[in-house]
Amino acid sequence: MTEDKILWTAQYVEGDLDEAQRLEFENFLTEDEELKQYLADYYDIHSSLEMELAVDSQRSALVDTLQTLNIQHFTAEQPKVVKLSSYLRWVSGVAAVLVIGMFIWAPWKGNLYEQFSTAPQMNVAERGAEVSDLDKAAALFNAHKYHEAKIALAKLKSADPENAMVAYFYGVSLIETNEAAKGRLLLEDLFKGKSVYKYDAAYAVAMSYLKEDKKADTKFWLEKIPDGAVQYEKAQVLLKKL
């Protein structure tokens, strides 16, 4: 076992050792400096990679804040003290109201739907060298070819009606291709179930209402996403904006 300390370290951290093996590792660790170093390196590499690969909704929320503050602190003109005639004062008052209005309206930020509806990626596990129908559907979906993806996913759905992943991406494709009502029915069913896509489905339904500017329905669905779910942070940020 000890001839490959790197693998051994990985197995230890990832919980891939049984109780006796784990204790053996920890025993070695008290004396083996090399093993200690491997363990420290492992944590270092793991956290660095996590930093690069994590889908971090808190980070996205921070970036939104920074972008808003950038406009205020970097691009907005610095105030200048100048004397104004009463006419100019009136005009500048109107302009100020317009500018403030523009900041609140903020058309350059896109609408809320564009900000919050990030198209999910359909990740399909490889099951062999051959490209399956599922792979093809995933490729179409990820390329945002929702009309074609919808057709491929409909076939997969009728072949395997219990497959939650297919149901979820089929539902999203329907919404993206203006068949919101049908898509929602499917996603609502998914939400009632216990699959891993439960809250993804709730978020997607919320997005479909947001697209139609139905704020009450959007809120209703966002509120179904509990703390701890992947979409929770994003849902909370959007709820505040609504």
Next chain:
Amino acid sequence: MAKKVHEDQRYVTALLNNNVALVNEIYKKCAAKVKSFVLFNNGSADDAADIFQEALVDIYNQAKYKNLELTCPFEPFLLLVCKRKWLNELKKRSISPVTKNEDDLLHIGEDTFEQAEILETQKKQSALFLKAFEKLGERCKEIITWSMKGEAQEKVAEALGVTYGYLRKKKSECMASLVKLIDKKND
């Protein structure tokens, strides 16, 4: 002995929690200084905003994933990080900066330099690790990517259509391959 965490750690926490009021305070203290430094050194206001944002996101990353604990005041630390970033950017654009070195920063404490150095090194390192990761096989990349998304590992296993036990085994193997790839590079 471990160094005492500076009270300005609250700004780092503000970034982690997206505390808009406190983040705005960071802008009020530092944005104008970074802007004038960049404008004075052949940059635009947009360049300054980009650098500023990037520095704050780097600090966020460092805090969240590497447990950054500030042992120096926040303001000189952020200013130093921004200045270094801009000088590097100028180098990339092959423009000589007006400020040739960090003379104007001599009054900054050693701790500040050290922390800025760590931030820069770790960022470079993560980029290298990511490059090594790209060299792994497709299946390993898929498994690692999924398991790092921040979701429960049981959910990851289900999404990948494998058992939790298999996921742990495969992830250990893939991560071990990655560590070996990185190890070889360092030799």
